[in-house]
Amino acid sequence: MNYFLELLPSLLSGLKMTLGVFFFTIIGSIPLGIIVSLGMKSEYFTIRWLINGYIWIMRGTPLLLQLIFVYYGLGMMGISFPRFEAAIIAFIINYAAYLAEIFRGGLQSVPRGQYDAAKVLGFTKIQTFFKIVLPQVIKIVVPSFGNEVINLVKDTSLVYVIGLGDILRAGNIAASRDVTLIPYLLVGLIYLIMTAIVTVLLRRTEKRLNIWR
Amino acid sequence: MVSMKKKIVVNSIIGLLFVGIVVWLVIGLSAGAKHNSQANQETSKTDEWQRIKQDKQITICLDDTFVPMGFRDKDGKIVGFDVDLANAVFKTMGITVKWQPIDWSMKETELNTGNIDAIWNGYTKTAAREKQVAFSNTYHNATQVLVTLKKNNINSFSDMQDKVLGDQTASSGDESFNQHPKVLKQYVKDQKVVGYDTFDKAFNDLNAGRIDGLLIDEDYARYYVAHQTNPKNYTVTVGGFSVDETAVGFRKSDNQLRQAVNQTLSQFKKDGRMKHIENKWFSN
Numbered sequence: 001m002n003y004f005l006e007l008l009p010s011l012l013s014g015l016k017m018t019l020g021v022f023f024f025t026i027i028g029s030i031p032l033g034i035i036v037s038l039g040m041k042s043e044y045f046t047i048r049w050l051i052n053g054y055i056w057i058m059r060g061t062p063l064l065l066q067l068i069f070v071y072y073g074l075g076m077m078g079i080s081f082p083r084f085e086a087a088i089i090a091f092i093i094n095y096a097a098y099l100a101e102i103f104r105g106g107l108q109s110v111p112r113g114q115y116d117a118a119k120v121l122g123f124t125k126i127q128t129f130f131k132i133v134l135p136q137v138i139k140i141v142v143p144s145f146g147n148e149v150i151n152l153v154k155d156t157s158l159v160y161v162i163g164l165g166d167i168l169r170a171g172n173i174a175a176s177r178d179v180t181l182i183p184y185l186l187v188g189l190i191y192l193i194m195t196a197i198v199t200v201l202l203r204r205t206e207k208r209l210n211i212w213r
Numbered sequence: 214m215v216s217m218k219k220k221i222v223v224n225s226i227i228g229l230l231f232v233g234i235v236v237w238l239v240i241g242l243s244a245g246a247k248h249n250s251q252a253n254q255e256t257s258k259t260d261e262w263q264r265i266k267q268d269k270q271i272t273i274c275l276d277d278t279f280v281p282m283g284f285r286d287k288d289g290k291i292v293g294f295d296v297d298l299a300n301a302v303f304k305t306m307g308i309t310v311k312w313q314p315i316d317w318s319m320k321e322t323e324l325n326t327g328n329i330d331a332i333w334n335g336y337t338k339t340a341a342r343e344k345q346v347a348f349s350n351t352y353h354n355a356t357q358v359l360v361t362l363k364k365n366n367i368n369s370f371s372d373m374q375d376k377v378l379g380d381q382t383a384s385s386g387d388e389s390f391n392q393h394p395k396v397l398k399q400y401v402k403d404q405k406v407v408g409y410d411t412f413d414k415a416f417n418d419l420n421a422g423r424i425d426g427l428l429i430d431e432d433y434a435r436y437y438v439a440h441q442t443n444p445k446n447y448t449v450t451v452g453g454f455s456v457d458e459t460a461v462g463f464r465k466s467d468n469q470l471r472q473a474v475n476q477t478l479s480q481f482k483k484d485g486r487m488k489h490i491e492n493k494w495f496s497n
Contacts, residue, residue, distance in 0.1 A: 010289040043215050046227040072319065075326045077241040163315035163323070165277070173285045176278040176413040179440040 007174055007183055014170030015190060021087055021156040021166070026149065028092035033099030040104055051100075058097035064158050066090045071162040087159045095152060102144045106137035139209045146202040153194050167191075261330060262469035269308050271470075273299055274324070275334035276317040278411050281436045281494045282335035283312075294494035298352070299333045299461075301486065302477045318383050321345045324464055331470075332462035335430070337385035347465045350475045351458035352487070357386040358434050359397070359450040360427045362419065367426060370452035373400040376425035379415045382408035386428045389454050396453045397428070412437055430457065432495060 039051045058066070071086040081089060110133050118128040157168040171187035215223075265271045275283035275291070283293035291312045303310050315323050320336075323329045324346060338348050361367040367376070378401040380387050390398055390406060398404050407424055409415040416437055418424045429437070431451070438447045463471045481487040 006287050010285065010287065013289055044220060044223050044227065046224045046231070050227070050231060068319075072322050072326060075328070077238075077244070079241075080326070080328075161316045161319065163274075163313060163319070165314055169277075169314075170289075172411060173278050174287075176411045177280055177284050177286075179413050179416065179437055181413075181417065 003182060004186060007186060010170045010174065011167055011183075011186060011190065014165055014167035017159070017164055017166045018153075018156045018194075020084070021091060021159055021164075022152060024088045025091040025095055025152060025156075028088065029095035029099055032092060032096035033103055036096055036100035037103035037107060040100065041107065055097045055100060058094050059101075063090070063094050063155060064161055066094055067158060067161055083162050083164055086162060087164055091152075091155075095148065098148055099145070102141050102148065103137060105144070106141040107133065109140055110136050142202065142206050142209065146199070149198055149202070150195050153198060154191060259466065260469055261327075261464070261467050262473070265308060265330060265470060266306075270311055271303060271308050271331065272311045272313050272329045273331045273333045274313045274315040274320060274329040276320075277312075277314040279317075279334055281432065283333075294353075294490060295334050297490045297493065298481075298487070299331075301490065302474060302481065305477055305480075306473060320462075324462065327464075330463070330467070331474075335432070335459055336462050337430075337457040338460050339385055339388050341388065342462065346462040347467070347471055349461040349463065349471055350478060351460050352478050352482075353459040353491075354456050355431045355459065356451060356456050357389055357428055357454040358431045359452060360419065360429055360434050360438065361425060361448045361450065362422075363446050363448050365425060367448065368450060370397045370450065371400055373397065373426050375402050376400075377402050377407060377423070378426045378428060379407040379409055379418060379424040380428040381412060381415070382410060384430070385457055386430060386454075389457070390428055393454065401426075416441065435495070 036051055036054070039047050042048055042051075067087065067090045070090040071081070071083065074080065074086075114132060115128060118132055123131070157166055159166050160169045160172075167187055167190060171183040174183035175181060275293075275295070277283065277285050277291060279293070281293055282295045283291060286292050291314075296312065300310050313323075313329050315329070320332050321342070324332055332346065336342075338351065342348075359367070359370060359373070367373060378397070380390060387406065387408065389396075394404070398406075406428070407415075407418070409418075412427075412429060412433055415424070415427050415429075419427050420441075431449075434449055438444050438449065441447065461471075461474060463474075478487075
C-alpha cells in the first residue's frame with residue numbers, strides 16, 4: 001500500500017499524457033471520420049478512390065509505424081511537429097479511418113426513402129443530414145464506436161516510441177528501477193478503471209438514445 | 214445529379230492535385246534522404262555550438278528506464294550517474310541540460326534529425342554507431358557479463374552449452390554477442406538470443422527459469438543483482454568480451470561541442486570530480 005502511494009505521483013503524471021492523447025484524438029477523429037464517411041459516398045470517383053486509399057493505408061499498417069513516420073519520417077523531410085502534436089496527428093488520422101467505416105455502416109442503414117421524403121418536404125441537403133440522418137446514425141453506431149473508444153484507451157500506450165511518457169512508460173520506469181512487477185499491476189488497474197468509466201458512459205448514452213426508438 | 218461536364222472537371226482537378234502532392238512528397242523524401250546521407254559524411258551541416266552557447270541550453274536524450282545511468286526516482290525526477298556527470302560538465306560552461314526521454318532504438322534518428330543535441334546515457338562505442346555519430350573520449354569502462362542462477366552451476370561461458378540466453382534488444386551487448394560468435398554465441402541453444410526491451414523483464418524470466426543466462430553490462434548487473442530479493446542466488450561471470458567504452462554521442466558536425474565536453478571530462482578526471490560521481494552511483 002505504501003509502495004502504491006509512492007508510485008502514484010509518477011503514474012498520475014503519466015496518466016495525464018494518456019488522457020491528453022485520448023481526449024484530443026476523440027475530439028479530432030469524430031468530425032474527420034464523419035467527413036471521410038460522407039466522402040466515400042461522393043459522386044466524384046477521384047474522391048472515392050483517394051478516401052479508399054487513405055483508409056487502406058491507415059487500417060493496413062500498424063499505428064506504431066504511422067507514429068514513427070509522422071514524427072521521424074516527416075521530420076526528415078523538413079515537416080517537423082513537436083512530439084505531442086505528432087502523436088495527436090497520427091492518432092487522429094488513424095482513428096478517423098476506423099470511425100469512417102463505422103459511420104459508413106450507419107449511413108447505409110438509413111433507407112433511401114427518407115432522403116426522398118425529406119426532399120419532398122422541402123428540406124435542404126444540409127438540413128436532411130443534420131436533422132434526419134445524423135441522429136439515426138449516432139444511435140446505430142454507438143456500440144461499435146464504443147469498441148473503438150476502448151481500443152483507443154489502450155492504444156495510447158504506443159506513444160512511447162516517440163519519447164512521450166504515458167502511464168505504461170511510467171510503470172516501465174518504476175519496474176526497472178525497483179526490480180519488481182508490481183507497477184505493471186497498478187498500471188493495469190488504472191487502465192481497467194479508465195475502461196470501466198468509458199463503458200458506463202457509453203451504456204448511459206445508449207440508454208438515453210433508446211428513449212425515442 | 215451533377216452534370217457530366219462538371220464531374221469531369223472536378224475529377225481532373227482532384228486528380229491533378231493528388232499527382233502534384235505525390236510528386237512533391239517524392240521530391241521531399243529523396244531530398245531528405247540525400248540530406249541524411251550528407252549528414253553522415255562528416256561536417257556538412259553547420260556546427261550547433263554557437264546556438265547552444267547562446268541559448269545556454271542543450272538537449273540530451275536518455276532512456277529513462279536505464280538504471281543506474283539515467284532513470285527517474287520515485288518523485289519522477291531524472292537522476293543517475295550520467296545525469297549527474299552531464300549536469301556537472303555543462304554547469305562549468307554555464308549551460309543547463311534539458312533531459313529528453315526517448316525510445317532507445319530511435320536515439321541516432323533523434324540526434325540526426327536535430328531533436329536532441331547529444332546521446333549521453335551509458336552509450337557504448339561500437340563500429341556501427343561510429344558511422345552515425347561522433348563519440349567523445351571514453352569516460353567509463355565496463356564489460357559484458359553473464360548473470361546466472363547459482364543453483365544452475367554455470368561458471369564460464371562454455372557452461373552455456375545448449376542453454377537459453379537473454380539480452381536487451383539493440384544494446385551494445387547484443388552487438389558484441391553477434392560480432393564475436395566464438396565468445397558466447399557458439400555455445401547457446403540454436404545460436405539465438407531472447408531479446409528483451411528492459412532488463413527487469415529479463416531478470417524475471419531468469420528467475421522463472423525461462424532463460425538460463427542473461428548477457429548484461431556489468432554496471433547494470435551489479436545494480437539489478439543488488440536489488441533482487443536474494444542477491445546471493447546469482448552468479449556473475451566475466452567472460453571473453455572486450456571492455457566496452459562508454460562515451461557521449463554527438464552529431465558529426467558538432468566538433469566544437471565535442472571538444473568542449475572532452476576538455477571538461479579530462480579536467481574532471483584529473484581533479485577527482487569524476488571519481489566522486491562514480492562513487493555515488495557504482496559503489497556498493
